[in-house]
Every structure is written in C-alpha cells, then in structure tokens.
Amino acid sequence: MKSILCSFFLLLAVSLSGFAQTADEKAVAAAVEKLKTAMVNPDKNNLNNIALPELSYGHSNGLIENKATFMENLLSGKSDFVKIDLTDQTIKVVGNTALVRHTLTAETKNGGVPGTTKLSILLIWQKQQGQWKLLARQAVKV
Template sequence: MKKVLYLFVVLFITALAAQAQQSKDEKEVAAAVATLRQGMLDGNKTVLDQVTSADLTYGHSNGKLEDKATFISVLASGENDFVTMDVTDQTIKVLGNTAVVRHNFSAKTNNGGTPASTKLAVLLIWQKQQGKWKLIARQATKLT
C-alpha cells in the first residue's frame, strides 16, 4: 500500500512540474508573439530581427512569401504599415522546443498611402533557439 501511495505522489509531483514548465513556455511564447506584434506595429527593425529566425519563411494570405530580410525591410521602410493590429482567439501548443500558435488577426493598414483593413487566420511556428523563442514560419489565410 505504501508503494502505491508513494508512486502516486511521485507521479502527481512529476505531472505538476511538467504542467508548470509548459505554462512557463506558453507564457514565454505569448510574450514573443506580443513582441512580434509590437515590432510590426512600430516597424522596429531591431525588435523584428531579435524575435525572428534567420530561416524565417513568412507567408501572406495572397500567397506571397518573404524571407527574414524582406519581412523586416518592408515593415521598417513603411512599405507595409500597420496602423492597428488586434489578435484574438489565440491558442498556443508547446511541443518540446517548438510552439504552434494560432490566432485571428485584424488590422488597419496604410500601405503605400492606401488605407485598408484585413481579417486573417494566422498560424505561427516558433522554435526555441539558444534559450529564446524565434519565429520560424508564418502563414495566413483571409477570413470572411
């Protein structure tokens, strides 16, 4: 009986520790997503560089793909200019050193001086690299 109780306690503590770690990783990923959002709003080259992987592949809802340099360049130059950006219905699933984030994204833009708005469903793939969460892939599709 003592062995069963001991085993139960060990398993319970292990499960709590795993849950706490997952929660910590999920919080770190959520913070990385928030940093990315703010960097995109500000067109902040330094922030965008810090939060993205060198191997970034950034897919737009129209099928256009950008690498890291292009993604940062169009935001920092104002070619793509976000006026507002709201993220809702976000889910985060951490699988080891990879995180899958899904959310809905609505934004007002002023690209090339032309005001517009967009509503998207977005998939973000993050990877923990040298202790930091980096965006490695993004794909979006238009919401109606």
C-alpha cells in the same frame, strides 16, 4: 451538503487547471506580443531579434517573404500596420517548437493607402538558447 460543496470545488479546481498556461506557453505569448508591437512600430533591432534567419513569412495572397524582405517591407512602410488586434489565440508547445493560431484584425496603411484586414494566422516558433524566435508564419483570409 458538505460533500456537494466539496465536490463542486474539486470540479472547479480540475476545470480551471485546464486553462493554466505553462511557463513556455507564457513565454510564447509574450513573444507574440513582441512581434505584434514590432509590426506596428517597426524597429530594425526588434524585428531582427524576434525572427530566425530562416524565416518563411507567408501572406494570404500566396506571397512568401524571407527575413530580409519581411523586415524591409515593414521598415519601409510598404507593409504598414497601424493597429493589430489578436483574438482566439491558442498556443501548443511541443518540445522546442510552438504552434500559435489566432485571428488578426488590423488597420493598415500599406504604401500610404488605408485599409483593413482580417486573417487567420499560424505562427511557428522555435526555442533557441532560451528564447522563442519566429521560424514561420502563414496567413489565410477569413
């Protein structure tokens, strides 16, 4: 009985270790949350700090924005996220690059017109001077 119990706990420990996040994965997850917050409550400094100057921000309709346009559209209300929910998130860190995939479900009010959207998102983050910064984003409709 002891050997069965020991085997069970060993199997449980090995299984759970696969779900543990590394420090970088936790930092990337925190950066994703900062981005989400900055998109719902746009602030010029927060948006500027979260994204790299080379940002390529792709929409599901094929439109691609640079950093300046991305920020302007959020700050002006042209792109207005009222609420964002992220699900099914995965994070893969490779060196100083992180790939994040998730499903984004949002309530929007783009240009003052209420709406909803559900998108599959790929975010590419780059670690620079100890900080994870958004380099690219691409969305596709679910």
